Protein backbone atom coordinates (compact mmCIF):
# COMPACT_ATOMS: atom_id res chain seq x y z
CA UNK A 342 0.00 0.00 0.00
CA UNK A 343 1.69 3.26 -1.01
CA UNK A 344 0.19 5.04 1.98
CA UNK A 345 2.39 3.24 4.50
CA UNK A 346 0.70 2.52 7.77
CA UNK A 347 2.40 3.39 11.02
CA UNK A 348 3.21 -0.28 11.34
CA UNK A 349 3.49 -1.54 7.78
CA UNK A 350 4.27 -5.11 8.72
CA UNK A 351 1.76 -6.85 6.48
CA UNK A 352 3.26 -9.64 4.37
CA UNK A 353 3.65 -8.85 0.69
CA UNK A 354 1.98 -12.15 -0.17
CA UNK A 355 -0.72 -12.74 2.37
CA UNK A 356 -2.04 -16.07 3.53
CA UNK A 357 -5.58 -16.69 2.31
CA UNK A 358 -7.96 -16.56 5.23
CA UNK A 359 -10.86 -18.92 5.82
CA UNK A 360 -13.12 -15.94 5.20
CA UNK A 361 -11.56 -15.21 1.81
CA UNK A 362 -11.89 -18.87 0.89
CA UNK A 363 -15.61 -19.01 1.77
CA UNK A 364 -17.04 -15.51 1.10
CA UNK A 365 -19.06 -14.59 -1.99
CA UNK A 366 -17.02 -12.68 -4.58
CA UNK A 367 -16.12 -9.08 -3.79
CA UNK A 368 -18.49 -6.56 -5.37
CA UNK A 369 -17.15 -4.67 -8.38
CA UNK A 370 -16.31 -1.24 -6.95
CA UNK A 371 -14.55 1.16 -9.30
CA UNK A 372 -11.22 2.83 -8.61
CA UNK A 373 -11.46 6.59 -8.43
CA UNK A 374 -10.82 7.99 -11.92
CA UNK A 375 -10.80 11.78 -12.15
CA UNK A 376 -11.32 14.53 -9.60
CA UNK A 377 -14.28 14.81 -7.22
CA UNK A 378 -15.66 17.53 -4.97
CA UNK A 379 -17.70 16.29 -1.97
CA UNK A 380 -18.92 17.38 1.43
CA UNK A 381 -17.52 14.34 3.22
CA UNK A 382 -14.74 11.97 2.15
CA UNK A 383 -14.33 8.81 4.21
CA UNK A 384 -10.90 7.19 4.14
CA UNK A 385 -11.11 3.45 4.89
CA UNK A 386 -13.79 1.00 3.80
CA UNK A 387 -14.14 -1.20 6.92
CA UNK A 388 -17.04 -1.19 9.39
CA UNK A 389 -16.21 2.32 10.68
CA UNK A 390 -16.07 3.83 7.19
CA UNK A 391 -19.19 2.10 5.88
CA UNK A 392 -21.22 2.86 9.01
CA UNK A 393 -20.36 6.56 8.66
CA UNK A 394 -21.12 6.46 4.92
CA UNK A 395 -24.40 4.62 5.40
CA UNK A 396 -25.61 7.17 7.95
CA UNK A 397 -24.63 10.09 5.70
CA UNK A 398 -26.15 8.50 2.58
CA UNK A 399 -29.42 7.74 4.43
CA UNK A 400 -29.49 11.41 5.51
CA UNK A 401 -29.08 12.49 1.88
CA UNK A 402 -25.57 13.89 2.36
CA UNK A 403 -22.92 14.09 -0.33
CA UNK A 404 -20.11 11.64 0.52
CA UNK A 405 -17.78 8.99 -0.88
CA UNK A 406 -15.57 6.20 0.48
CA UNK A 407 -11.93 5.69 -0.52
CA UNK A 408 -10.49 2.24 0.28
CA UNK A 409 -6.84 1.50 -0.43
CA UNK A 410 -7.37 -2.20 -1.22
CA UNK A 411 -10.37 -4.42 -1.80
CA UNK A 412 -13.31 -3.99 0.60
CA UNK A 413 -12.54 -6.07 3.68
CA UNK A 414 -8.76 -6.03 3.28
CA UNK A 415 -8.46 -4.53 6.78
CA UNK A 416 -9.51 -5.99 10.12
CA UNK A 417 -13.20 -5.88 9.17
CA UNK A 418 -12.65 -8.69 6.68
CA UNK A 419 -10.20 -10.72 8.80
CA UNK A 420 -11.59 -10.77 12.32
CA UNK A 421 -13.01 -13.55 14.50
CA UNK A 422 -16.61 -12.71 13.60
CA UNK A 423 -17.70 -12.30 17.20
CA UNK A 424 -20.21 -9.56 18.02
CA UNK A 425 -19.07 -9.58 21.62
CA UNK A 426 -21.59 -8.66 24.33
CA UNK A 427 -18.97 -7.08 26.63
CA UNK A 428 -16.29 -4.42 26.54
CA UNK A 429 -12.67 -5.32 27.16
CA UNK A 430 -13.10 -4.09 30.75
CA UNK A 431 -15.92 -5.53 32.85
CA UNK A 432 -19.06 -3.55 33.73
CA UNK A 433 -18.08 -2.96 37.35
CA UNK A 434 -14.62 -1.74 36.31
CA UNK A 435 -16.12 0.58 33.69
CA UNK A 436 -18.50 1.99 36.30
CA UNK A 437 -15.50 2.60 38.60
CA UNK A 438 -13.78 4.59 35.84
CA UNK A 439 -16.68 6.46 34.23
CA UNK A 440 -19.55 6.34 36.70
CA UNK A 441 -22.84 4.44 36.64
CA UNK A 442 -24.69 6.66 34.19
CA UNK A 443 -21.98 6.60 31.51
CA UNK A 444 -21.64 2.82 31.93
CA UNK A 445 -25.39 2.34 31.51
CA UNK A 446 -25.07 4.31 28.25
CA UNK A 447 -22.18 2.02 27.16
CA UNK A 448 -24.38 -0.98 27.91
CA UNK A 449 -27.28 0.39 25.83
CA UNK A 450 -24.95 1.27 22.95
CA UNK A 451 -23.43 -2.21 22.79
CA UNK A 452 -26.69 -4.16 22.71
CA UNK A 453 -28.37 -1.68 20.35
CA UNK A 454 -25.27 -2.15 18.19
CA UNK A 455 -25.67 -5.93 17.94
CA UNK A 456 -29.39 -5.49 17.17
CA UNK A 457 -28.66 -2.96 14.45
CA UNK A 458 -26.20 -5.31 12.74
CA UNK A 459 -28.88 -7.99 12.74
CA UNK A 460 -31.43 -5.52 11.30
CA UNK A 461 -29.03 -4.42 8.54
CA UNK A 462 -28.39 -8.05 7.57
CA UNK A 463 -32.16 -8.53 7.30
CA UNK A 464 -32.68 -5.20 5.50
CA UNK A 465 -30.11 -6.00 2.79
CA UNK A 466 -30.63 -9.77 2.91
CA UNK A 467 -26.90 -10.41 3.41
CA UNK A 468 -25.92 -14.10 3.49
CA UNK A 469 -23.27 -14.09 6.24
CA UNK A 470 -24.22 -16.91 8.65
CA UNK A 471 -25.38 -14.46 11.34
CA UNK A 472 -26.61 -16.28 14.42
CA UNK A 473 -27.09 -15.47 18.10
CA UNK A 474 -24.45 -17.97 19.09
CA UNK A 475 -24.16 -16.78 22.67
CA UNK A 476 -20.77 -15.97 24.13
CA UNK A 477 -19.05 -17.32 27.23
CA UNK A 478 -16.39 -15.24 28.94
CA UNK A 479 -14.49 -17.99 30.74
CA UNK A 480 -12.56 -17.17 33.92
CA UNK A 481 -8.88 -18.14 33.86
CA UNK A 482 -8.74 -18.24 37.67
CA UNK A 483 -10.70 -17.55 40.88
CA UNK A 484 -10.01 -13.80 40.93
CA UNK A 485 -11.30 -13.49 37.38
CA UNK A 486 -14.42 -15.43 38.35
CA UNK A 487 -15.00 -12.98 41.23
CA UNK A 488 -14.77 -10.07 38.76
CA UNK A 489 -17.31 -11.72 36.47
CA UNK A 490 -19.62 -12.19 39.46
CA UNK A 491 -19.18 -8.50 40.33
CA UNK A 492 -20.14 -7.63 36.74
CA UNK A 493 -23.37 -9.60 37.00
CA UNK A 494 -24.21 -7.96 40.32
CA UNK A 495 -23.54 -4.54 38.87
CA UNK A 496 -25.62 -5.19 35.75
CA UNK A 497 -28.62 -6.46 37.69
CA UNK A 498 -28.49 -3.66 40.23
CA UNK A 499 -27.78 -0.74 37.91
CA UNK A 500 -29.49 -1.69 34.65
CA UNK A 501 -31.98 -4.43 35.52
CA UNK A 502 -30.32 -6.63 32.91
CA UNK A 503 -30.50 -10.18 34.20
CA UNK A 504 -29.84 -11.97 30.92
CA UNK A 505 -26.18 -13.00 31.45
CA UNK A 506 -25.65 -15.92 33.82
CA UNK A 507 -22.71 -17.10 35.90
CA UNK A 508 -21.93 -20.74 35.17
CA UNK A 509 -20.06 -23.02 37.55
CA UNK A 510 -17.31 -25.39 36.46
CA UNK A 511 -19.65 -28.19 35.37
CA UNK A 512 -22.09 -25.95 33.50
CA UNK A 513 -19.13 -24.26 31.76
CA UNK A 514 -17.75 -27.62 30.72
CA UNK A 515 -21.16 -28.70 29.34
CA UNK A 516 -21.57 -25.45 27.41
CA UNK A 517 -18.06 -25.38 25.95
CA UNK A 518 -16.80 -28.94 25.92
CA UNK A 519 -13.66 -28.07 27.88
CA UNK A 520 -12.80 -28.58 31.54
CA UNK A 521 -10.21 -25.80 31.46
CA UNK A 522 -12.21 -23.15 33.35
CA UNK A 523 -13.60 -22.80 36.89
CA UNK A 524 -16.61 -20.88 35.60
CA UNK A 525 -17.88 -18.43 33.00
CA UNK A 526 -20.13 -15.44 32.35
CA UNK A 527 -22.53 -16.46 29.61
CA UNK A 528 -24.57 -14.02 27.53
CA UNK A 529 -26.87 -15.55 24.89
CA UNK A 530 -27.06 -12.21 23.03
CA UNK A 531 -23.50 -12.55 21.71
CA UNK A 532 -23.53 -13.22 17.97
CA UNK A 533 -21.41 -14.72 15.22
CA UNK A 534 -21.15 -13.60 11.60
CA UNK A 535 -18.92 -14.21 8.60
CA UNK A 536 -17.14 -10.86 8.72
CA UNK A 537 -16.06 -10.66 5.10
CA UNK A 538 -19.31 -11.95 3.59
CA UNK A 539 -21.13 -9.39 5.73
CA UNK A 540 -18.91 -6.48 4.70
CA UNK A 541 -18.94 -7.39 1.02
CA UNK A 542 -22.72 -7.80 1.07
CA UNK A 543 -23.14 -4.50 2.86
CA UNK A 544 -20.82 -2.64 0.47
CA UNK A 545 -22.62 -4.13 -2.53
CA UNK A 546 -26.00 -3.02 -1.14
CA UNK A 547 -24.80 0.53 -0.41
CA UNK A 548 -23.18 0.81 -3.84
CA UNK A 549 -26.43 -0.41 -5.45
CA UNK A 550 -28.22 2.43 -3.66
CA UNK A 551 -25.85 4.93 -5.27
CA UNK A 552 -23.13 5.41 -2.64
CA UNK A 553 -19.72 5.99 -4.27
CA UNK A 554 -17.30 3.42 -2.82
CA UNK A 555 -13.92 3.42 -4.55
CA UNK A 556 -11.82 0.31 -3.89
CA UNK A 557 -8.12 0.04 -4.84
CA UNK A 558 -7.91 3.79 -4.22
CA UNK A 559 -5.26 4.60 -1.61
CA UNK A 560 -5.05 8.14 -0.28
CA UNK A 561 -1.33 8.82 -0.59
CA UNK A 562 -1.15 12.37 0.79
CA UNK A 563 -3.37 15.23 1.85
CA UNK A 564 -3.22 18.98 2.41
CA UNK A 565 -5.61 21.58 3.74
CA UNK A 566 -6.63 24.54 1.62
CA UNK A 567 -9.06 27.34 2.27
CA UNK A 568 -12.49 25.71 2.41
CA UNK A 569 -11.42 22.09 2.19
CA UNK A 570 -8.93 19.22 2.24
CA UNK A 571 -7.33 17.82 -0.90
CA UNK A 572 -6.84 14.06 -0.82
CA UNK A 573 -4.40 12.66 -3.38
CA UNK A 574 -5.03 9.24 -4.91
CA UNK A 575 -3.35 7.61 -7.94
CA UNK A 576 -6.48 8.11 -10.08
CA UNK A 577 -7.52 11.61 -9.08
CA UNK A 578 -7.94 14.21 -6.34
CA UNK A 579 -10.82 14.52 -3.94
CA UNK A 580 -11.67 17.88 -2.45
CA UNK A 581 -13.73 17.49 0.72
CA UNK A 582 -15.17 19.90 3.28
CA UNK A 583 -14.78 17.18 5.94
CA UNK A 584 -12.58 14.06 6.04
CA UNK A 585 -13.51 11.07 8.19
CA UNK A 586 -10.42 9.01 9.01
CA UNK A 587 -11.58 5.38 9.31
CA UNK A 588 -8.26 3.59 8.91
CA UNK A 589 -7.91 2.22 12.48
CA UNK A 590 -4.77 0.07 12.92
CA UNK A 591 -3.67 0.91 9.35
CA UNK A 592 -3.70 4.69 9.91
CA UNK A 593 -1.00 6.40 7.82
CA UNK A 594 1.39 8.90 9.33
CA UNK A 595 0.32 11.87 7.21
CA UNK A 596 -2.98 12.55 8.94
CA UNK A 597 -2.87 15.52 11.33
CA UNK A 598 -2.58 15.44 15.10
CA UNK A 599 -0.03 12.60 14.99
CA UNK A 600 -3.10 10.35 14.97
CA UNK A 601 -1.14 7.22 14.04
CA UNK A 602 0.85 7.63 17.27
CA UNK A 603 -2.19 7.65 19.50
CA UNK A 604 -2.75 3.92 18.99
CA UNK A 605 -0.47 0.89 18.98
CA UNK A 606 -1.09 -1.49 16.06
CA UNK A 607 -0.76 -5.08 17.32
CA UNK A 608 -0.97 -8.25 15.25
CA UNK A 609 -3.77 -10.67 16.05
CA UNK A 610 -3.74 -14.20 14.57
CA UNK A 611 -6.26 -16.90 13.77
CA UNK A 612 -6.14 -20.56 12.81
CA UNK A 613 -8.92 -22.80 11.48
CA UNK A 614 -8.89 -26.60 11.71
CA UNK A 615 -9.98 -29.09 9.09
CA UNK A 616 -13.68 -30.06 9.44
CA UNK A 617 -14.18 -32.23 12.54
CA UNK A 618 -15.82 -35.61 12.58
CA UNK A 619 -19.45 -35.74 13.75
CA UNK A 620 -18.38 -37.20 17.07
CA UNK A 621 -15.85 -34.43 17.73
CA UNK A 622 -18.38 -31.75 16.73
CA UNK A 623 -20.73 -33.09 19.36
CA UNK A 624 -18.06 -32.70 22.05
CA UNK A 625 -16.14 -29.51 21.16
CA UNK A 626 -18.10 -26.27 21.60
CA UNK A 627 -21.21 -28.44 21.25
CA UNK A 628 -23.80 -25.67 21.78
CA UNK A 629 -22.29 -23.34 19.18
CA UNK A 630 -21.39 -20.71 21.81
CA UNK A 631 -18.26 -18.63 21.27
CA UNK A 632 -15.63 -18.91 24.01
CA UNK A 633 -13.35 -16.01 24.99
CA UNK A 634 -11.29 -16.14 28.16
CA UNK A 635 -10.43 -13.45 30.71
CA UNK A 636 -6.64 -13.55 30.29
CA UNK A 637 -4.87 -10.28 29.60
CA UNK A 638 -3.47 -12.10 26.55
CA UNK A 639 -6.87 -13.48 25.72
CA UNK A 640 -7.63 -16.31 23.36
CA UNK A 641 -10.96 -17.34 21.87
CA UNK A 642 -12.53 -20.30 20.13
CA UNK A 643 -15.50 -20.48 17.80
CA UNK A 644 -17.20 -23.30 15.92
CA UNK A 645 -17.70 -22.55 12.21
CA UNK A 646 -20.77 -23.48 10.17
CA UNK A 647 -18.94 -26.24 8.26
CA UNK A 648 -17.76 -28.06 11.39
CA UNK A 649 -14.32 -26.48 11.80
CA UNK A 650 -12.95 -24.81 14.93
CA UNK A 651 -11.36 -21.36 14.81
CA UNK A 652 -8.87 -20.29 17.49
CA UNK A 653 -7.69 -16.70 17.84
CA UNK A 654 -5.27 -14.83 20.02
CA UNK A 655 -2.40 -12.44 20.02
CA UNK A 656 -0.09 -12.50 17.04
CA UNK A 657 3.51 -11.58 16.56
CA UNK A 658 4.86 -8.61 18.50
CA UNK A 659 8.19 -8.29 16.76
CA UNK A 660 6.93 -6.77 13.52
CA UNK A 661 8.30 -9.66 11.47
CA UNK A 662 6.49 -10.40 8.24
CA UNK A 663 5.82 -14.04 9.05
CA UNK A 664 5.74 -15.55 12.51
CA UNK A 665 5.16 -19.32 12.68
CA UNK A 666 5.50 -19.14 16.49
CA UNK A 667 2.24 -17.22 16.92
CA UNK A 668 0.36 -19.89 14.95
CA UNK A 669 2.09 -22.67 16.91
CA UNK A 670 0.95 -20.91 20.11
CA UNK A 671 -2.67 -21.04 18.87
CA UNK A 672 -2.31 -24.75 18.06
CA UNK A 673 -1.09 -25.19 21.65
CA UNK A 674 -4.23 -23.44 22.91
CA UNK A 675 -6.42 -25.72 20.76
CA UNK A 676 -4.73 -28.79 22.27
CA UNK A 677 -4.94 -27.43 25.83
CA UNK A 678 -8.65 -26.58 25.59
CA UNK A 679 -9.67 -29.64 23.59
CA UNK A 680 -7.06 -32.38 24.09
CA UNK A 681 -8.91 -34.68 21.66
CA UNK A 682 -8.10 -32.18 18.87
CA UNK A 683 -4.32 -32.13 19.45
CA UNK A 684 -2.62 -32.67 16.11
CA UNK A 685 -5.77 -31.89 14.05
CA UNK A 686 -4.84 -30.56 10.62
CA UNK A 687 -4.85 -26.76 10.39
CA UNK A 688 -6.20 -25.55 7.05
CA UNK A 689 -5.99 -21.77 7.47
CA UNK A 690 -3.65 -19.38 9.27
CA UNK A 691 -3.81 -15.61 8.93
CA UNK A 692 -3.52 -12.42 10.85
CA UNK A 693 -4.52 -8.77 10.92
CA UNK A 694 -3.81 -5.67 12.94
CA UNK A 695 -5.84 -4.38 15.87
CA UNK A 696 -5.43 -0.85 17.22
CA UNK A 697 -4.79 -0.78 20.96
CA UNK A 698 -5.30 2.33 23.12
CA UNK A 699 -3.86 2.98 26.56
CA UNK A 700 -7.30 2.82 28.23
CA UNK A 701 -8.59 -0.16 26.19
CA UNK A 702 -11.49 1.94 24.84
CA UNK A 703 -12.07 3.16 21.29
CA UNK A 704 -12.21 6.89 20.71
CA UNK A 705 -13.56 9.39 18.25
CA UNK A 706 -13.15 13.10 17.84
CA UNK A 707 -12.07 16.06 15.77
CA UNK A 708 -8.63 17.09 14.58
CA UNK A 709 -8.87 20.79 13.75
CA UNK A 710 -11.73 22.09 11.61
CA UNK A 711 -11.89 19.48 8.91
CA UNK A 712 -10.92 16.04 10.19
CA UNK A 713 -12.89 13.52 12.22
CA UNK A 714 -11.56 10.16 13.36
CA UNK A 715 -12.74 6.99 15.09
CA UNK A 716 -10.38 4.17 16.04
CA UNK A 717 -8.77 2.06 18.76
CA UNK A 718 -11.20 -0.85 19.12
CA UNK A 719 -8.64 -3.44 20.19
CA UNK A 720 -10.26 -6.83 19.61
CA UNK A 721 -13.80 -5.44 20.11
CA UNK A 722 -14.54 -3.60 16.89
CA UNK A 723 -17.20 -5.75 15.26
CA UNK A 724 -19.96 -3.92 17.12
CA UNK A 725 -18.18 -0.77 18.29
CA UNK A 726 -16.77 0.26 14.90
CA UNK A 727 -20.37 0.48 13.70
CA UNK A 728 -21.31 2.62 16.71
CA UNK A 729 -18.44 5.04 16.30
CA UNK A 730 -18.89 5.11 12.52
CA UNK A 731 -22.51 6.19 12.91
CA UNK A 732 -21.49 8.87 15.41
CA UNK A 733 -18.87 10.13 12.94
CA UNK A 734 -21.52 10.39 10.25
CA UNK A 735 -23.67 12.48 12.54
CA UNK A 736 -20.73 14.70 13.51
CA UNK A 737 -19.86 15.22 9.84
CA UNK A 738 -23.46 16.33 9.29
CA UNK A 739 -22.99 18.99 11.97
CA UNK A 740 -24.54 17.27 15.00
CA UNK A 741 -22.95 17.59 18.41
CA UNK A 742 -22.33 14.17 19.89
CA UNK A 743 -22.15 13.25 23.55
CA UNK A 744 -19.28 10.77 23.19
CA UNK A 745 -18.86 9.97 26.91
CA UNK A 746 -16.00 7.50 27.47
CA UNK A 747 -15.47 7.33 23.68
CA UNK A 748 -14.45 11.02 23.68
CA UNK A 749 -11.03 11.96 22.37
CA UNK A 750 -9.79 13.55 25.60
CA UNK A 751 -8.18 10.27 26.71
CA UNK A 752 -6.45 9.63 23.40
CA UNK A 753 -3.09 11.29 23.90
CA UNK A 754 -0.04 10.74 21.71
CA UNK A 755 1.63 7.65 23.20
CA UNK A 756 5.07 8.37 24.65
CA UNK A 757 7.98 6.31 23.26
CA UNK A 758 5.84 5.20 20.31
CA UNK A 759 8.99 4.41 18.35
CA UNK A 760 9.92 1.87 21.06
CA UNK A 761 6.53 0.19 21.02
CA UNK A 762 7.75 -3.24 19.89
CA UNK A 763 10.27 -3.92 22.68
CA UNK A 764 7.87 -2.34 25.19
CA UNK A 765 5.02 -4.56 23.96
CA UNK A 766 7.23 -7.63 24.15
CA UNK A 767 8.11 -6.83 27.76
CA UNK A 768 4.50 -6.04 28.61
CA UNK A 769 3.23 -9.23 26.98
CA UNK A 770 5.81 -11.27 28.89
CA UNK A 771 4.70 -9.68 32.16
CA UNK A 772 0.98 -10.11 31.38
CA UNK A 773 1.53 -13.74 30.39
CA UNK A 774 3.28 -14.35 33.72
CA UNK A 775 0.43 -12.75 35.67
CA UNK A 776 -2.14 -14.76 33.69
CA UNK A 777 -0.32 -17.98 34.57
CA UNK A 778 0.01 -17.08 38.27
CA UNK A 779 -3.70 -16.22 38.47
CA UNK A 780 -4.61 -19.40 36.66
CA UNK A 781 -2.64 -21.55 39.12
CA UNK A 782 -4.21 -19.84 42.17
CA UNK A 783 -7.06 -22.36 42.20
CA UNK A 784 -9.77 -21.27 44.62
Ligand SMILES: Cc1cc2nc3c(=O)[nH]c(=O)nc-3n(C[C@H](O)[C@H](O)[C@H](O)COP(=O)(O)OP(=O)(O)OC[C@H]3O[C@@H](n4cnc5c(N)ncnc54)[C@H](O)[C@@H]3O)c2cc1C
Pocket residue numbers: 344384385386387388389390407408409410413414415416417418419420421422423424425558559560561587588589590591592593609610611653692693694695715716718719720721722723724725726
Ligand atom coordinates in the same frame (compact mmCIF):
# COMPACT_ATOMS: atom_id res chain seq x y z
C1 LIG B 1 -7.39 -11.00 13.54
C2 LIG B 1 -8.45 -10.09 14.12
C3 LIG B 1 -9.49 -10.64 14.87
C4 LIG B 1 -10.47 -9.81 15.42
N1 LIG B 1 -11.55 -10.39 16.02
C5 LIG B 1 -12.56 -9.60 16.48
C6 LIG B 1 -13.75 -10.18 17.01
O1 LIG B 1 -13.95 -11.40 16.98
N2 LIG B 1 -14.69 -9.35 17.53
C7 LIG B 1 -14.55 -8.00 17.53
O2 LIG B 1 -15.42 -7.29 18.03
N3 LIG B 1 -13.44 -7.41 16.96
C8 LIG B 1 -12.48 -8.17 16.42
N4 LIG B 1 -11.39 -7.60 15.81
C9 LIG B 1 -11.33 -6.13 15.71
C10 LIG B 1 -12.21 -5.61 14.57
O3 LIG B 1 -12.09 -6.42 13.43
C11 LIG B 1 -11.78 -4.17 14.22
O4 LIG B 1 -11.77 -3.39 15.38
C12 LIG B 1 -12.70 -3.50 13.21
O5 LIG B 1 -12.87 -4.33 12.09
C13 LIG B 1 -12.12 -2.16 12.81
O6 LIG B 1 -12.86 -1.67 11.72
P1 LIG B 1 -12.35 -0.38 10.96
O7 LIG B 1 -13.30 -0.12 9.84
O8 LIG B 1 -12.14 0.74 11.92
O9 LIG B 1 -10.90 -0.75 10.41
P2 LIG B 1 -10.47 -1.74 9.23
O10 LIG B 1 -11.48 -2.77 8.96
O11 LIG B 1 -9.08 -2.18 9.52
O12 LIG B 1 -10.49 -0.81 7.95
C14 LIG B 1 -9.52 0.19 7.73
C15 LIG B 1 -9.32 0.30 6.24
O13 LIG B 1 -8.58 1.48 5.97
C16 LIG B 1 -7.91 1.25 4.77
N5 LIG B 1 -6.85 2.25 4.61
C17 LIG B 1 -5.72 2.42 5.37
N6 LIG B 1 -4.99 3.45 4.90
C18 LIG B 1 -5.66 3.94 3.84
C19 LIG B 1 -5.40 4.98 2.90
N7 LIG B 1 -4.30 5.72 3.00
N8 LIG B 1 -6.30 5.21 1.92
C20 LIG B 1 -7.45 4.48 1.82
N9 LIG B 1 -7.74 3.47 2.66
C21 LIG B 1 -6.85 3.20 3.66
C22 LIG B 1 -7.36 -0.17 4.93
O14 LIG B 1 -7.06 -0.75 3.68
C23 LIG B 1 -8.51 -0.85 5.66
O15 LIG B 1 -9.33 -1.63 4.79
C24 LIG B 1 -10.38 -8.40 15.27
C25 LIG B 1 -9.34 -7.85 14.52
C26 LIG B 1 -8.38 -8.68 13.96
C27 LIG B 1 -7.28 -8.08 13.15
